[in-house]
Amino acid sequence: MTVMEQRDAHRPVPPPAWQPRTDPAPLLPDALPHRVLGTGAAAGADPALLRRLYAELVRGRRYNAQATALTKQGRLAVYPSSTGQEACEVAAALVLEERDWLFPSYRDTLAAVARGLDPVQALTLLRGDWHTGYDPREHRVAPLSTPLATQLPHAVGLAHAARLKGDDVVALALVGDGGTSEGDFHEALNFAAVWRAPVVFLVQNNGFAISVPLARQTAAPSLAHKAVGYGMPGRLVDGNDAAAVHEVLAEAVAHARAGGGPTLVEAVTYRMDAHTNADDDRRYRESSEVEAWRAHDPILLLERELTARGLLDEDGMRAVREEAEEMAADLRERMNQDPELDPGELFAHVYAEPTPQLLEQRAQLRAELDAEADHHAPEGTAR
């Protein structure tokens, strides 16, 4: 054996099929969540964008408060509030072009509203007069998904289809920290990476899946790190810093649109309210923790930046608040009207054409309703 051969003998020979795939280093997220507000980077942010974000955050906070109030008045069946998470909701909507698609979960009605959806339509599911109150194709907002993470493969498939058709459409899908444990999260990210689909996954890590904290959800260094295993970049961002979330998402959207494939973004935020109005968060978290996050409120962070830079004064704030009040008053008024319900519609959309069996059942229900009306009609009156 020559000296050279001896040296080679110490170098492990990889199995025949093995080859290096992707360099993981560029995919890794930063060690700390990306920040813009209150840092030197803020000077580079577009003042018009910051003001727009501010107006949307204030409007979003008011929307959350109004929707929560409507549950107490019995006008909504349930409301999963995104109070505290408005920066993520709003930025997700604002980074998209009109032709792009948003895939929300049930907590993301605000993102749909920020994208231009009528709040009454966005709240239809939670009011309970139908499951979806809008035509998804009109605003390119998918139906609110209640089964966790199941909307993620839809976003991948849509983005993939758009790419096959040669359209430069991007899909942005929202999911929570709990949703990252679901199998559909894994399958969606894997398909997206393999297909290089133009899709952006935004995980709003709000600390809790109802009552279960993140530590019981994952042992990963961060949720953003999960991206590396799929071969896509992971980005970690402060979810209460609206400028930072907007910047990171805008980069991911541009990357996807340019053919670079998917990105996983973890936004670290906090759910200030209970899971829904039906939940009692005192059973699983300390109020001191909630208070600590109050000092890191997304509106506060942006307000501080804008006022320090002279981009916002008392009059400006008042104007934004007034506009938000108008939105809330309009929402309140319209939600206080009873929706029109047509029981016959229950059979109308199950199939393109109702089956013979559904036609029989529709006739049965109609007969029951007629009999009920007869029963309630005053005696001696013809109906």
Added chain:
Amino acid sequence: MTTVALKPATMAQALGRALRDAMAEDPAVHVLGEDVGTLGGVFRITDGLAAEFGEDRCTDTPLAEAGILGTAVGMAMYGLRPVVEMQFDAFGYPALEQLFSHVAKMRNRTRGALPLPITVRVPYGGGIGGVEHHSDSSEAYYMATPGLHVVTPATVADAYGLLRASIASDDPVVFLEPKRLYWSKESWNPDGPQPVEPLGRAVVRRTGRSATLVTYGPSVPVCLEAAEAARAEGWDLEVVDLRSLVPFDDETVCASVRRTGRAVVVHESTGFGGPGGEIAARVTERCFHHLEAPVLRVAGFDIPYPPPMLERHHLPGVDRILDAVARLQWEAER
């Protein structure tokens, strides 16, 4: 009169031809699944499609059924017409959440705004000597989910016609392919225009006066064989091939039972909670005064699908069907 060149063809060939023709006719039709590309599928149904239409139209996906169906939902939302292949009946179970919670409901939850024209092809049933998880009859799960059409062919011609109709449907269709009939041969005209049957119609495969065998998919040939054997016993059996479990063709089934006065439902799926219970109830509710005997069921036993060396005891066969026919209270007639 034009002469039609009939050649022997297998159900597998007819299914492949249906996919090919649908893809050639409509660029929105995309096939996706495990091994459907280069290999042509484990049953070779998609053989040649990737070569003819490219890998973007016939795509080997990662091995994940929920992902396959979930991405198909998104593709359909964007205007495509996906045809997905579940490799085997039991391998399709990871996709059930997507199927039940989204595919079946999307049209309804969006008030008709977002129909999902997706065809889910599922090789189903036993009789091929498959090991565990390769022989399930999963139709009852699909039948119990409003919003899905559930279709299953029993002949070569129907395999083509029903698959074309399923792909053309604007509703999601679970297309159940009886895998033990994949290699069944019939005379078929592969070059002529193939009639596309409307979904939801049963067909009388054999007319008879004594009793009706109501069946579908893999049990149709078994019932036809039983009907031939029954002649020796003096029974003239009618055989109704349902072809579509949803929508259910009450009209054809009840017209037959009213004629014969007796009915046996035959399928491989379990008896308890299986399709036969629903069919027997529907027939009884509609044809009670025409019935000379209770509607009987010949079904698979209420057991997990048996290992291959024991499956013949589980599958409804000619003798078990004839035993059931014998129990249809003929005494009153004699």
